[in-house]
Each structure stands twice: as structure tokens, then as C-alpha cells.
Amino acid sequence: xxxxxxxxxxxxxxxxRDGQYELTFEGSWPxxxxxxxxxxxxxxxxxxxxxxxxxxxFELQVLYARAMTKLWEKIESLRSIEGLRIADFGTxxxxxxxxxxxxxxxxxxxxxxxxxxxxxxxxxxxxxxxxIGTNAHELPMVYSALAETDTDLARAPYQVLADWHEEHDGxxxxxxxxxxxxxxFLDNAPDWLAGWTGIRIDSGDPATGAExxxxxxxxxxxxxxxxxxxxxxxxxSAEIHKLYAQFAGRVKVSFGWGTNLTNDFRxxxxxxxxxxxxxxxxxxxxxxxxxxxxxxxxxxxxxPKDEIERYKRVFNVxxxxxxxxxx
Numbered sequence: 001x002x003x004x005x006x007x008x009x010x011x012x013x014x015x016x017r018d019g020q021y022e023l024t025f026e027g028s029w030p031x032x033x034x035x036x037x038x039x040x041x042x043x044x045x046x047x048x049x050x051x052x053x054x055x056x057x058f059e060l061q062v063l064y065a066r067a068m069t070k071l072w073e074k075i076e077s078l079r080s081i082e083g084l085r086i087a088d089f090g091t092x093x094x095x096x097x098x099x100x101x102x103x104x105x106x107x108x109x110x111x112x113x114x115x116x117x118x119x120x121x122x123x124x125x126x127x128x129x130x131x132i133g134t135n136a137h138e139l140p141m142v143y144s145a146l147a148e149t150d151t152d153l154a155r156a157p158y159q160v161l162a163d164w165h166e167e168h169d170g171x172x173x174x175x176x177x178x179x180x181x182x183x184x185f186l187d188n189a190p191d192w193l194a195g196w197t198g199i200r201i202d203s204g205d206p207a208t209g210a211e212x213x214x215x216x217x218x219x220x221x222x223x224x225x226x227x228x229x230x231x232x233x234x235x236x237s238a239e240i241h242k243l244y245a246q247f248a249g250r251v252k253v254s255f256g257w258g259t260n261l262t263n264d265f266r267x268x269x270x271x272x273x274x275x276x277x278x279x280x281x282x283x284x285x286x287x288x289x290x291x292x293x294x295x296x297x298x299x300x301x302x303x304p305k306d307e308i309e310r311y312k313r314v315f316n317v318x319x320x321x322x323x324x325x326x327x
Contacts, residue, residue, distance in 0.1 A: 009035055029286070033138060036281040040092040043279065044263065048095050051273045066268050067095075071103060071261070074237040075110035081244050085254040086111065087132045088118035089232055090262030093279055093327065100262045101126070107261075116254070133256075134174040134200050134230065135164060137293055138283050141179060145286040150314050158190055173197040174230065178296045180315040182209050186216040194220035198228025198252065204296025204323065206231050206239075210247055224251050232256035234327050236264075259327035276327045297323045 010027030012035070023043070025035045052060060078084060088107065094100040104123050107115040117130030124131035140157040147153040157179060165173065173196035177185040182204065194217060201209040210231070214224045229251045231243050240255055247253050265274035282302055283291045292303030292311045298320045301308055311317075 007031065007034065009038075012039070023281075024284070029142065029283075033283075036138075037092055040279055040281055041094060041097070044093055045096045048274065051269060063265075063268055067099075067265055068102070068106075070264060070268075071106060072110065074261075075106060077237050078111060078114070078240060081114070081241065083248060083253075084111070084114040084240075084244065085116050085252075086114060086240070087116050087130075087254070087256050088120065088123075088261060089133070089256035089258040091118075091120045092281075093259040093276060094262035095265060095274070103262050104129070119256075135172070135176055137176065137179045137202075139164070141283050141291040141293055142286045144180075144311070145283075145289045145291045150310075153311070153314050154188070157185060158188075158193070161193060174228070175199045176202060177213075178203045178209070180292075180294045180311060181317045181320075182296050183212050184315050184317060186212060189216075191220060194222050198230065200230040200232055200256070202233045203300055204233075205321070206233060206243060207246060209296060210243075210251070214250060225249070226252070228252040228254055230254045230256055232258065234258075234260070234325075236260040263327075278325045278327060296320065297325065299323060299325050 008031075010025050010032050013024045013026075015022055021043075023039060025032045025039075052063070055063065078086070086107075088100070088104055090100060090103070094103075100120060101123050104118050104120070104127055108127065108129065115129075117132035118124050118127075119131070119133040121131045123129075139160045143156040143160040144153055147156045161175065175193065175196055175198070177189075177199060178201075179185075182201075199213045201213075203209075210229050213227075213229060217224045217227055229247060231240075231253070232255070235255060235257050240257070243255075244253055259276045263276045266272070266276070268274060282293060284302075285291060290304050290307050292301075292307050294301050294308065294311055294315065294317055299322050303311070
């Protein structure tokens with residue numbers, strides 16, 4: 001608590017390069033990693049304010065009335081899913097703080113106990129609901145960048161989870177396996193990892209990722225029906241219905257609903273002026289060494305080209321199917 005009381009975010013550097021804004025931070029890892037959520041949330045809110053600042057009072061009222069109606073119709077459609085478990089994962093790319101708070105309140109009223117919490121700790125406190133989430137790709141990316149040899153690199157994604165397990169005393173045991181490819185990660189995973197609570201599917205085709213996880217649990221002598229699968233990549237209500245119908249009863253199904261919950265203004269402003277877009281913040285280097293993220297979707301790969309090829313070789317990543325990244 002004393003560390004948090006004295007925490008000051010590191011300096012930032014903002015520049016425009018090739019028509020795009022580039023925002024970077026440099027400093028000690030525990031401090032710099034705190035920038036991700038406020039940086040992305042601030043950027044998205046500034047963009048929303050820039051688009052709406054010239055709108056009149058009634059135009060704004062109609063805009064938000066339409067957005068509220070749009071979300072409420074999604075919530076009504078989700079009510080029919082009997083065993084639904086869904087959380088708000090939409091802090092980083094939300095339309096605004098006030099809008100996310102409204103969305104969370106709508107989920108509470110519309111879905112009751114089917115809505116299990118939010119990743120926004122302040123809103124969780126204000127609304128007396130669970131603060132909920134998982135670990136992130138940054139952890140294996142940094143551990144891997146610090147690896148001295150290819151052998152150490154291949155071991156890094158498992159070492160970070162061994163350290164996580166020790167740090168959290170066996171709690172918060174959700175695997176995020178897609179940093180360097182889900183199938184390869186699970187094929188080479190140590191047996192103790194199969195005993196963890198579940199897995200989060202965050203890139204590639206979500207149904208394919210879940211099927212790979214189910215097969216892996218079976219091969220390690222685990223009962224998939226006792227395991228949790230959290231879907232969290234680019235979800236909207238129709239996809240939630242589809243995935244629940246496919247996997248309910250085979251695993252414990254849960255959803256982390258992000259941008260299309262807290263920032264769906266598609267079609268409400270001319271020329272897509274408020275349409276959400278893909279915006280990410282990732283570690284780009286550690287102690288001067290570049291980081292790499294491969295993902296299950298090659299369109300999400302990040303890092304220098306030569307390092308990407310090295311990581312593909314070390315982690316034996318084969319052919320991947322490219323999927324458009326929209327949010």
C-alpha cells in the first residue's frame with residue numbers, strides 16, 4: 001500500500017509519425033505498466049469529445065438515446081441465455097468513463113446475477129460489484145525478451161506462470177495461451193498447468209481455440225466440464241449466443257465483453273465518426289531488447305520482423321489464418 005501511495009506514473013513521449021500518433025513510456029516495469037489503462041482510455045475519450053464537441057444539446061441527447069437503445073436491445077437478447085456469465089472488459093477502449101459507468105449499470109439491471117463484474121476497479125467500488133479480470137500478454141512478452149538463449153525463450157511463457165502461481169498462492173489461475181500460439185503453448189505445457197482453473201481465448205477463431213483447449217485437458221486427464229473458458233476477443237451479442245450454444249455443457253463458459261459493450265456507436269454518427277477501432281498498448285522492449293507478440297491471428301503480431309521469425313521458429317508456429325482486427 002505504501003508503494004501505491006508513492007506511485008507516480010513515468011513521463012510519456014507523444015509524437016506524430018506517418019500520420020499516426022505514437023505514445024510511449026519508459027521506466028521501471030512495475031510503474032510503466034500502470035500507464036496502459038489510463039493512456040488508452042484517455043485517448044478514446046479525447047477522440048469522442050473531438051467528434052461530439054460541435055453537436056447541439058438535442059443532437060447529443062438523440063445520439064445517446066440511440067446508443068442506449070442499441071445496448072439495451074443487446075442486453076434483452078442476452079437474457080435468454082439461461083446460464084450466462086458475463087463481465088465488462090471494456091475499460092481501455094470505452095467511449096468515456098461516464099458511458100462505461102452507464103453501461104455497467106444497464107448490465108446490472110438488465111442481466112442481474114448473469115452479470116458477474118467489471119474490470120474497472122473504480123466502477124466496481126462505486127456500484128458494489130465484483131472487480132474481475134485476468135493477466136495479460138505483457139507478462140510472457142517481457143519474460144521472453146529477457147531470455148538469454150532460445151532454450152530460455154521456449155521456457156519463458158511457462159516460467160512466468162510458475163512465478164504467477166507462487167506470487168498469488170494458487171489463486172487467479174486463468175491461462176492466457178495465445179501470446180506465441182495457443183496450440184504450441186498447450187502442446188508443450190507442463191502437466192501442472194492443466195490443473196489450473198481455466199483459459200482465456202483472446203485471438204484467432206474463438207471456437208477453434210476452445211476446441212484445442214478441450215482436447216488438451218482431455219489429453220492431460222482433466223475433465224473439461226470442470227474447466228472455465230473465457231471468451232474475450234471482439235465479442236458482440238450474436239457471437240456470445242453462438243459460442244454459448246456451442247460450448248455450454250462441455251465447459252464452464254464465461255465472457256469478457258469489451259469494446260462492443262462500452263463503445264458501440266456504429267452507424268450513429270456520419271462517416272463512422274464514432275466507430276470504435278483497434279487501439280493497443282504493449283511492451284515494446286525490456287532492458288533494451290525488443291519484445292514480440294505472435295498471437296493466434298497473424299494480423300495481431302507485433303515486434304521487429306527478424307525477431308518475429310525467430311519466435312515463430314522457437315515456438316514452432318505453423319500456418320495461421322489472418323482475421324481482420326476491428327476492435
